[in-house]
Amino acid sequence: MEIVRKLNRMRSLARQGRREGKTIGLVPTMGCFHEGHLSLMRRSREMADVTVVSILVNPTQFGSDEDYEKYPRDIVRDAELASQEGVDYLFVPEVEEMYPQPFYAYVNVSSLSKVLCGAHRAGHFRGVATVVMKFLHIVAPHFAFFGFKDAQQSVLIETMVRDLNMDVEMVVCPTVREADGLAMGSRNTHLSKEERQSATSLYRALQAAEELFHEGEREASVLRDKMREVMEAALHTRVDYAEISHPRTLEALEHVDHEALASVAAFVGSTRLIDNLFLKTPDV
Numbered sequence: 001m002e003i004v005r006k007l008n009r010m011r012s013l014a015r016q017g018r019r020e021g022k023t024i025g026l027v028p029t030m031g032c033f034h035e036g037h038l039s040l041m042r043r044s045r046e047m048a049d050v051t052v053v054s055i056l057v058n059p060t061q062f063g064s065d066e067d068y069e070k071y072p073r074d075i076v077r078d079a080e081l082a083s084q085e086g087v088d089y090l091f092v093p094e095v096e097e098m099y100p101q102p103f104y105a106y107v108n109v110s111s112l113s114k115v116l117c118g119a120h121r122a123g124h125f126r127g128v129a130t131v132v133m134k135f136l137h138i139v140a141p142h143f144a145f146f147g148f149k150d151a152q153q154s155v156l157i158e159t160m161v162r163d164l165n166m167d168v169e170m171v172v173c174p175t176v177r178e179a180d181g182l183a184m185g186s187r188n189t190h191l192s193k194e195e196r197q198s199a200t201s202l203y204r205a206l207q208a209a210e211e212l213f214h215e216g217e218r219e220a221s222v223l224r225d226k227m228r229e230v231m232e233a234a235l236h237t238r239v240d241y242a243e244i245s246h247p248r249t250l251e252a253l254e255h256v257d258h259e260a261l262a263s264v265a266a267f268v269g270s271t272r273l274i275d276n277l278f279l280k281t282p283d284v
Contacts (some may be wrong), residue, residue, distance in 0.1 A: 032071075148278075155247070240267060263275075264276075
C-alpha cells in the first residue's frame with residue numbers, strides 16, 4: 001500500500017489505473033478507522049480493481065463551536081488497518097492543499113442541507129458536499145462507498161452526483177453496529193463508560209419506532225414521540241432531534257404510507273451521536 005499525500009500524485013495514479021482499464025473504488029473518511037470503515041474497504045475490494053481510501057478531518061464541515069481540534073486522529077493505526085484490508089492507496093492530503101487560500105468555491109445541495117443535522121449544524125453539509133466533490137474529481141473513481149449510518153450525507157451526495165451528471169456509482173452499505181446495537185463511529189471513543197451505556201438509547205429509540213411501525217402505526221408524530229421518549233429516559237442524554245422523513249427528499253412526514261427514514265441525534269455527555277433506520281412495509 002502506498003500512502004499518497006500530494007493531489008497531483010493521486011491524480012496521476014488514478015489516471016494510470018483508468019488507462020490500464022482498471023476500476024477504482026473510493027472510500028472517503030475522516031480517519032480513526034473502526035469496523036464500519038473497514039467494511040466499506042472490503043466492499044470496495046469486492047467491486048473494484050483498485051481501492052483508494054482518503055483521510056481528511058475536513059475543517060469546512062465543523063462549526064466554530066464543534067470538535068474539530070478534538071476529533072480523533074491516528075494515522076499510524078489507520079495505515080496499518082488499511083494495509084491489512086488490502087487497500088491500494090491511502091490518500092492523506094494536507095488541509096492547505098485541499099483548501100488553498102483564499103478559497104471561494106463551495107458546493108451547496110439546497111434544501112437537503114437545511115434539515116435534520118443541517119438544521120442544527122449550519123454550513124456542515126456545504127463542507128461535506130464540497131470535500132466529497134473534490135475527492136471525486138481528484139480520484140475519479142468508478143464507485144464511491146458510504147455508510148447508511150450517515151443517511152442524510154448519503155442522500156445528499158447521491159443527489160449531488162445525479163444532478164451534476166457525475167460519472168460515479170454511489171454504493172451505500174449497511175450500518176455496522178456493536179453487539180448492543182450502538183452504531184460504530186469515531187466519536188464513540190469520547191464516551192465514558194457510563195455514557196457508552198446511555199448511548200445505546202439512540203438505537204433503542206429507532207427500534208421502538210420500527211416496532212410501532214410494524215404493528216401498524218403510520219402517524220409520524222407518534223413515531224417521533226416514541227423515539228424522543230426512549231432517548232430522554234437515558235442518563236447523560238440530551239435529545240437533538242427525532243424525525244420521520246421522506247427517504248429521498250428528507251422532508252418531514254405527517255403520515256407514512258409505505259416507507260420512511262427514522263433519524264435521531266443526541267448529545268451523550270458532550271459527544272454528539274446520530275443514527276438512522278429505514279422503515280418500510282413488506283410490499284416495498
